[in-house]
Amino acid sequence: DKISDKKKQYLSGLGKGELVGEQCEHPIAQDDIDIIVNKKNPIEELPFEDLKKIYNGDQIEWLNLRSNGEKRIKVYSRDDTSGTFSVFNEVIPIDKDKLKNYLIFCKDHLEMSNAISKDVMAIGYVSSAFVGNTKIVTITKHTSTPFKRNLFLYTLKENYYSEFKK
Numbered sequence: 001d002k003i004s005d006k007k008k009q010y011l012s013g014l015g016k017g018e019l020v021g022e023q024c025e026h027p028i029a030q031d032d033i034d035i036i037v038n039k040k041n042p043i044e045e046l047p048f049e050d051l052k053k054i055y056n057g058d059q060i061e062w063l064n065l066r067s068n069g070e071k072r073i074k075v076y077s078r079d080d081t082s083g084t085f086s087v088f089n090e091v092i093p094i095d096k097d098k099l100k101n102y103l104i105f106c107k108d109h110l111e112m113s114n115a116i117s118k119d120v121m122a123i124g125y126v127s128s129a130f131v132g133n134t135k136i137v138t139i140t141k142h143t144s145t146p147f148k149r150n151l152f153l154y155t156l157k158e159n160y161y162s163e164f165k166k
Contacts, residue, residue, distance in 0.1 A: 031150075035137045041062075045138045047141045049141065054073055060102065073122075077094055104122075106124070117134050
């Protein structure tokens, strides 16, 4: 993800120079974000529209799954300071009000993956590197891979120009 305005301002205040502009932002990789569930959850595919309904609070129960009498979906998300959250929320806006009693925020991918691996009623999203002991759900009925984010390397403007002056 691109560096946030808050982080730019913080680094600028430390005297680290400017981190703005094409000469500072270097895309170096693309990260897939996967939708994951517990391995015991029988779901293999989920239509894109159903995923949207889960994260906007319109679909609150698993249709073919029950655990200890419970059918309620436990919805996991990264917190809103996360770049992964920003990408996901751009594609599927998360309705925090509708989900306030059922939305569980995680500080990182590993925390989310570990929690979902222990909860058959859970669904969440993580960077592909953190699928861990969970199962990836194929999202169907969508025209493209909806969840990808660019990863950037940042250099200072001063370093960029001084390297090319030599």
